[in-house]
Amino acid sequence: MGQQHAVSSIPKEEDDSSVLVGRTEDFKKSKRIRATVNDREVAIFYHEGQYHALDLRCYHAGGPLHLGEIEDINGQSCIVCPWHQYKIALATGEGLYQGIDxxxxxxxxxxxxxxxxxxxxxxxxxxxxxxxxxxxxxxCYDSDYYASEKYKKTVSPVMKT
Incomplete structure (x- = not known):
């Protein structure tokens, strides 16, 4: 008789470049997770059946994007920064604004x-x-500043979310 091996339902790290941030069932409940990937803070969203990962801090002033609301803007799913309502396309990282020509x-x-x-x-x-x-x-992208060690050293513990 051969030995039976239990199949683990716990996902494992794939390689040095990809980091396990959660299980699919975690996202189906919360729709978003904040994680640190190789010393970089990242917000991961599960929206309309797709996953999106962005730098955690908004490019404008470092606002906590994982606390923002998702809105459909001009046919794109966007995260709205809770600090100053900057709109960022989840799929591309583009900053969107409304203006008049x-x-x-x-x-x-x-x-x-x-x-x-x-x-x-x-x-x-x-x-x-x-x-x-x-x-x-x-x-380089504007959000890189808020992921830098220089910025992290200037942030007071009260500002961290």
């Missing part, structure tokens, strides 16, 4: 992109585990 025939408010401001990260789901792989840091 003064040269338009009938100037009505429209949504525009400021470009990519918030660093996003790769999310992989495997065997019930949700993994985050940090994006390439050779390209």
């Amino acid at each position: 003064p040269h338009a025939h009938s100037p009505a408010p429209k949504w525009f992109s400021k470009g990519v401001k918030q660093r996003i990260h790769k999310v992989t789901v495997k065997n019930g585990g949700v993994y985050v792989t940090l994006s390439d840091t050779s390209i």
Whole structure:
């Protein structure tokens, strides 16, 4: 008779670059998790069947994005920073704003992109585990400042959320 081995339902780390941040069932309950991935604070969202990971702190003033609400803006799912209501596309990290084109025939408010401001990260789901792989840091984004050691040293314990 052969030995039977129990199959573990606990996901394991995949490799050095991806970090296990939770189980799929954790996200289905909470819809968001705050995690540290290789010394970088990250907010991971589960929204409309998709996972999104961004730097935790908003590119504008370091607001805690994991506490923000998700809204549909111009056909994109966006996190709204709870501090100053900056809107960030979950899929791309673009900062969005509403403005009026003064040269338009009938100037009505429209949504525009400021470009990519918030660093996003790769999310992989495997065997019930949700993994985050940090994006390439050779390209700089505005949110990088709030992930830096310099910023972390200036933040008082009261500001941390």
